[in-house]
Amino acid sequence: MKADLQNKKMGNGENKSLKEHLFGTIRSRFIFYSAVIALIFSVAFITLSWHVMLADQRILKEMEQLSEQALDLGTGAVEDVAKLYIEEQAEHTADMIGGYFLRNPNATFEDMRNDRQMKEFSVHRFMETGYTAVHNRDAVSCCHPDPKIEGTDLQDLAHRFPDFWKIIEMSLYGEASGYYIWEDLEGNIRNKYMHCEPAGNTELVVCATLYVDELVTPVRALQRKLSLEIEDTKSSIDHQVRLLILVMTVMSILLITGLIIAAYLSTRHIVNPLYEIYTATQRVQKGDFEVRTDISTGDEMEDVGEAFNRMTEQLQTIDKERKQLDAAKTTFMSITSHELRSPITPMKAQLQMFKGDYFGKLNEKQENSLDIVLRNTERLDRIIEDFLEISRIEAARLKFDFKKTDLKPHIKRIVKEMDGFLPEKKIKIITDIGDLPKVEIDPDRVMQVLRNLINNAKKFSHKGGRIWVSAHEKQDFIEFKVRDEGIGIKKKDTQKLFEPFYQAEHTMSRKYGGTGLGLSICKGIVEAQNGRMNVKSTYGKGTIFTFTFPKKPVKEVKPIKILFSAQEDIESKLKDLFREVMGPLGELEFDEFAKGSKLTKEVLFKYVDDMLDKNVLVKENAEKLKKGITNIYRQRHEQNEKKEKEGTKGFGEEMGKYFEQDKKAAGKDDEKPREAKEGSKKKSDDKAKKKSKKTSSKEKKESKKDTGKSSSKAQHEHSKDEKDQSDDDENKDDD
Structure with a gap:
């Protein structure tokens, strides 16, 4: 087929x-x-x-x-017709009044008012709200439908009805017309139209007025x-x-x-x-590489399905190898650390016996050399212990000894203890401890984190500086803060500060020392109890470390990955995304942005929006970048969830075996000095017997003497360098 x-x-x-x-x-x-x-x-x-x-x-x-x-009909024409109608009313009334005075040249205005027929005609009404009124050239109302207005000086209404007065004022010199507002009998303000016409050669002016809303009658x-x-x-x-x-x-x-x-x-x-x-x-x-498709369409879709299945098979193989590599890495680190620690314990015991004169009195040069070896042995032991601690954190075998504890005296004791560290710097530690409740917690683990942070604060603080240590109850947890006035940390370095083996500047490792594991271990301890640890810093001004421990202990500890840097993986994917969307310019833009900014989803979205506003990006590319950023951070979240579910499957039992051996070896440490002491006594007796049997010539003695001098001189120079180096190494272990 x-x-x-x-x-x-x-x-x-x-x-x-x-x-x-x-x-x-x-x-x-x-x-x-x-x-x-x-x-x-x-x-x-x-x-x-x-x-x-x-x-x-x-x-x-x-x-x-x-x-x-x-x-043809237009509302404008309707309005013009209505205006003409009002003007005709005014003109007709003016003609009647003018004719009255022509017929009666000796008549006065009072005679006209007393003439009932003329009075009614002078103030007659038309339509529903229209009427005529008469005023003289002095703007005094003579005839009005409302007797209360007769005799009123119309200029008194100027401030209330300015448009009305403007028309009246113009009518004192001739014809005038226009729109104005007026208050009706019900107190409503309405628009009116008024036309004023002089009454012949008299001193009277006739005005005809009508509310504008009546003009809609013809429009209707x-x-x-x-x-x-x-x-x-x-x-x-x-x-x-x-x-x-x-x-x-x-x-x-x-x-x-x-x-x-x-x-x-x-x-x-x-x-x-x-x-x-x-x-x-x-x-x-989501990490399921066992999925397969079953497509039998007999066309290109079937080919795509088969190609997809081949791809998932390859991914499944790669994922299996990755898990094996991850397991081998952790197992190797645990085994190696354990195997390195096993010989360190008897070495320290033997060196301490040498220093205690179990094998005879040592001269000053021998003691100096022995001090250098012993200090570096102890330093190596602490580094190995750091690796073992990381192994325990990653394998979810970190031990906690929970007990009802008041942390206040423990904090004070740590602060007092740290006062003796680097006394030559004369750094003052200020405490601010609130009312802390008694909680079920492992005080040693808490103090381990606090000690490390205070240690770092003193190392990176200037001479005569200050350090603030605070502890306060906050809802369901206790919050600790360590603040210093030291050299600070650049913003770009705070993102990777908790990554293992990372130090803010390469020069710091030479100046201040440290392997870069201390903060990673502290963060692992805190997160193993569902706490949070973060840092805020201003370069050149100081740093604030904050960490929390819940008041309710977490007794089922989950594995926490430390050694693989997820941040570097995210940065690599983001750089590829910027290069894909923006070309070579995108890689340069990302490198420049990453130097001084914290790479979170929100910060990156804001950066993309800024580039869009500045026309560096078109809208389509901005949407591609945001979609890609969302996918990268979602995949990181899903990978973290998957790792938590996987735990230490595949190598947990083997890890447990080595941790049990580690525990047994630690239990035997107290017996080894006693065994070493008895062995040293036996070796001392054998040495004395051999010494009595030896004979040496004068030349041989002289030769040995000269050789001893040159060797002693070289050893002295080497001892001096080693001593200086070892003194510097004393401060490296907690970084």
């Missing part, structure tokens, strides 16, 4: 049937289905477009007619007329729309039916295999 499939893939077109041409490959199936869907879309589009075109023509034609009618009539026209148009449009909806419904049914069939076929032959591969890749991403 595979041979036949291969022949198909090689393109033996002469043997292919029509079905094979149409459905033999994913590409051909996709083209065929696309053609069918496109055909359905085309028919639907053409039909729909034709009906829409007809409807548009009808709607446009009718709307054009309505627009012409609206332009126009609306009613337009409504009738629109109803007819709407009926026509409704008919076209119903027809259009019917056509669209039929086309939609056909289109949906076609799409359902196409989707079903696509799901069966394309989407299902892709989904299977996608699901498998998700499992691979």
Whole structure:
């Protein structure tokens, strides 16, 4: 079958049937289905477009007619007609008053007011709210529908109704008109229009006014007329729309039916295999390299599935080798540390016996040389102990002796003890210890961490400086802080400070010493109890270390990986991502950014946004970077979870064996000095017997004497250098 499939893939077109041409490959199936869907879309589009075109023509034609009618009638024309009507009222009243005074040249204004017919005509009302009123050239109201206003100086209303007064003031010199606001009888502020007309050659001015909202009355009539026209148009449009909806419904049914069939076929032959591969890749991403796909489609998808299976087989082999390497690394470190420590114990015992004159009195040079050897032996023992401690942390075999404890006296004792470390620096340690409750905790482990931090603080502080040590209860844990005024740490170095063997500057290891394991061990101890440890520092000003221990102990300790730097792995992946998206410039940008910034997801997102704002990145590349950063940190989180679940499977029993041997060896340390003492006594007797039997000539003695002098001189010089080096090494072990 595979041979036949291969022949198909090689393109033996002469043997292919029509079905094979149409459905033999994913590409051909996709083209065929696309053609069918496109055909359905085309028919639907053409039909729909034709009906829409007809409807548009009808709607446009009718709307054009309505627009012409609206332009002919216009609201502006209605407003002009209303204004003319108001002006006619004012002019007609002015003519009547002017005619009255022509007929009665000796008549006074009071005579006109007393003439009931003239009075009513002068202040007559029109429409619903319109009326006329009369004032003289001094702006004093003479006739008004409201008798309270008669005799009022209209200028008094200027501050309240400035637009009203402006029109009145203009009417004192001739015709005037305009809009103004006025308060009606109900206290509502409304717009009005007013026209003022002089009454012949008299000193009187007639004003006609009307509320603007009454002007809509003719507009409403126009609306009613337009409504009738629109109803007819709407009926026509409704008919076209119903027809259009019917056509669209039929086309939609056909289109949906076609799409359902196409989707079903696509799901069966394309989407299902892709989904299977996608699901498998998700499992691979979470570290499951045993997953395999089962795709039998007889086309390229089957090839992809087989390639995926071969890839996962390779990944499974690599992952197995990685686990074996990880296990071998930890086992090797434990075995090596244990085997190195085993001879160190008798060596120290023998050296201490030499120093205690068990083998005879030593001269000054011999004692100096012995001191150098003993100090370096003890230093080597402490380094080996650090490696064993890391092995215990990684193998989840770190021992804790929990007991109900008040930590305050322990902290004070450590501070007092550390006062004797580097006394020549004259550094003052200031304590701030709150009310700490008695908690179930291992005080030795807590003090181990605190001692290391105070030790580092003193080493990296300037002469005459100060160190602050604080301990306070915070909710469910106790928080410890150690602050100094020392040299500080650069921001780029704080990210890797807790990585093993790492020191902030290469020159620091020479100036201050240390293997770079102390802080890694401290962090392992703290995190083994679900505590947290972090650092804040300002370069050149000082550093603050903070760590917490829960008030409730964690008795089931989990393995914590220390020796492999996850930070370096993340940095490498991030650099590759920047280079992939931005090219060579991306690598340079990342290196420059990483020098002075802490590489967290949030900080990187902000950096990408800044580059986007500065037009260094386009939006598409910025989204790619953010997606890649998210994936890198998610994979790191999933890997950490997987490592916690795996624990020490595969080498835990062997590790336990060596830790048991380590425990037994430690128990025998007290017996070895006594055995060594008895052995030394026996060796001393043998030495005395051999010494009595020896005879030497004068020349031999002289030769030995000269050789001894030169050897002694060289030893003295070497001893001096070793002593200086050993004095420096005293301070290296806790770093």
